[in-house]
Structures are given as structure tokens and as C-alpha cells.
Amino acid sequence: MTYAAWMEGWWPFIFILIAGALPTEIWRWLGIFLSKNIAEDSELLIFVRSVANALIAGLLTKLVLFPTGVLDAAPLGLRIGAALTGFAAFYFIRKSILIGILIGEIILLFGGYFLGIF
Numbered sequence: 375m376t377y378a379a380w381m382e383g384w385w386p387f388i389f390i391l392i393a394g395a396l397p398t399e400i401w402r403w404l405g406i407f408l409s410k411n412i413a414e415d416s417e418l419l420i421f422v423r424s425v426a427n428a429l430i431a432g433l434l435t436k437l438v439l440f441p442t443g444v445l446d447a448a449p450l451g452l453r454i455g456a457a458l459t460g461f462a463a464f465y466f467i468r469k470s471i472l473i474g475i476l477i478g479e480i481i482l483l484f485g486g487y488f489l490g491i492f
Contacts, residue, residue: 383492386444387479390437394475398430447491448482456482 412419437445438453445453460478467473486492 383444387483391475391479395472398471401426444492445482448486449489452482452485452489456485 409419434457438457439450441448441453456478459481460474463477464471464474467477483492
């Protein structure tokens with residue numbers, strides 16, 4: 375199996391990991407350094423937090439309900455189950471976005487493997 379053939383099936387999962395964790399972590403760290411003088415309950419910070427949450431929720435909803443490429447072959451139940459499991463892992467394991475994404479991807483990969491999709 376060539377590298378290109380191997381990556382053809384895996385690139386969506388790697389992209390989800392990078393696109394899901396990296397952008398949110400960068401903005402979290404920038405927020406820590408830039409918001410030292412802003413009150414936590416200020417209207418500006420509440421608005422920014424709301425917009426960030428809405429963008430992430432919209433992206434996740436689009437990926438689960440209207441996927442493209444290889445992810446489209448996975449049944450809707452598997453995609454929803456992987457998303458819910460990833461959210462539960464995030465919530466119960468230190469509220470780590472990276473852990474939530476990894477657990478969700480593992481469920482998606484194993485589910486696809488056992489269903490003969492991936």
C-alpha cells in the first residue's frame with residue numbers, strides 16, 4: 375500500500391483532529407493572555423464566548439448531519455453516537471477538547487471498521 379493510498383482514507387480523520395483541537399486551543403491561550411484586565415462577567419466577554427460556542431456547534435452539526443467524502447459512508451447513528459460519546463468524554467474527563475475529539479474519532483473509526491465501511 376502506498377502512502378497516498380493510505381492517506382486517502384485517513385485524511386478526513388486527521389483533518390477533524392487538527393481542525394477541531396488546534397484552532398480552539400490557540401484562541402483559548404490567546405484569551406488567557408489578552409483578557410487579564412477584562413472582567414469575566416463583562417458583556418464583551420459573554421458575547422465573544424457565545425459567538426465562539428455557536429460557531430463550534432454549527433461546525434459540529436454540519437459535520438455530523440451533512441458530511442462529505444469518506445465520512446458520508448458512515449451511518450447517521452454512528453456519527454451521532456461518536457459525537458455524543460466524544461462530548462461525554464469531554465465532559466467527564468477534565469473538560470479537555472482534545473480528549474473529547476480523540477474519543478469521538480476512536481468510536482467513529484472502530485464503528486466504521488466493524489460495519490465494514492472504513
